[in-house]
Amino acid sequence: MTQKVALNAPVLRKNDEFAAENRAWFAARRWTVINLMSGPGAGKTTLLEKTLPRLATRRCAVIEGDMQTDLDASRIRAVGIAAHQINVNSCHLDARMVGEAARTLIAVDPDLLFIENIGNLVCPAAYDLGEAWRVTVFSAAEGSDKPRKYPKMFLQSDAVVINKIDLAPYCDVSLEELLESVRAVSPRAAVFPLSSRTGEGLEAWVEWVAAREVR
Ligand SMILES: Nc1nc2c(ncn2[C@@H]2O[C@H](COP(=O)(O)OP(=O)(O)OP(=O)(O)O)[C@@H](O)[C@H]2O)c(=O)[nH]1
Numbered sequence: 135m136t137q138k139v140a141l142n143a144p145v146l147r148k149n150d151e152f153a154a155e156n157r158a159w160f161a162a163r164r165w166t167v168i169n170l171m172s173g174p175g176a177g178k179t180t181l182l183e184k185t186l187p188r189l190a191t192r193r194c195a196v197i198e199g200d201m202q203t204d205l206d207a208s209r210i211r212a213v214g215i216a217a218h219q220i221n222v223n224s225c226h227l228d229a230r231m232v233g234e235a236a237r238t239l240i241a242v243d244p245d246l247l248f249i250e251n252i253g254n255l256v257c258p259a260a261y262d263l264g265e266a267w268r269v270t271v272f273s274a275a276e277g278s279d280k281p282r283k284y285p286k287m288f289l290q291s292d293a294v295v296i297n298k299i300d301l302a303p304y305c306d307v308s309l310e311e312l313l314e315s316v317r318a319v320s321p322r323a324a325v326f327p328l329s330s331r332t333g334e335g336l337e338a339w340v341e342w343v344a345a346r347e348v349r
């Protein structure tokens with residue numbers, strides 16, 4: 135007889151406890167937290183670089199997650215926004231790391247806190263960080279079949295950004311097919327096709343972000 139044992143269940147249970155603590159801690163301070171997830175290089179940091187300067191009515195800060203380097207935190211600071219870099223030898227951030235990082239931003243007291251998760255289209259989806267909003271950033275260059283092949287992150291997201299639409303014609307990607315694929319796995323999400331490079335489509339996304347509150 136074969137019995138399946140979920141080895142990661144206790145790890146996820148512990149993470150859920152930290153996430154619940156984070157959620158209460160964020161809510162008490164009225165910090166609205168957005169968790170940005172994507173595969174490596176889909177354009178999370180570029181999207182933040184373009185979005186943050188357009189959020190004049192919000193006080194923003196960013197927690198950056200990467201395996202190595204503080205390159206992304208430096209990019210965020212270069213646009214005048216406070217950033218805390220987490221370096222961790224893991225394919226995802228967890229709630230305990232985020233709780234510790236958030237405490238370094240108490241003096242900033244952001245009313246909008248972004249978490250840029252580690253570039254990975256699979257693992258971050260399993261870890262609640264205590265965020266209020268989840269966003270999947272996907273690049274048009276990754277191919278229109280990928281949302282169906284890696285559905286979990288899309289399924290859980292409140293919004294899906296389809297970045298790099300400027301590259302679609304060069305990658306033989308049909309935006310129509312890609313939108314269909316996203317809607318099939320993510321029917322309740324707000325979908326924003328845009329190019330962080332050219333600025334096309336950015337405004338609708340910025341409006342959505344600017345309207346986010348704690349929930
Ligand atoms: N053509 C084009 N390139 C883009 C766009 N957005 C980002 N890029 C480029 O894509 C590359 C990766 O962008 P990043 O913003 O570093 O991606 P990321 O998701 O933060 O990457 P990781 O943090 O390493 O997972 C960079 O060379 C960007 O200049 C876009 O809309 N169009």
Ligand SMILES: [Mg+2]
Nearest residue numbers: 178179206250
């Ligand atoms: Mg990045």
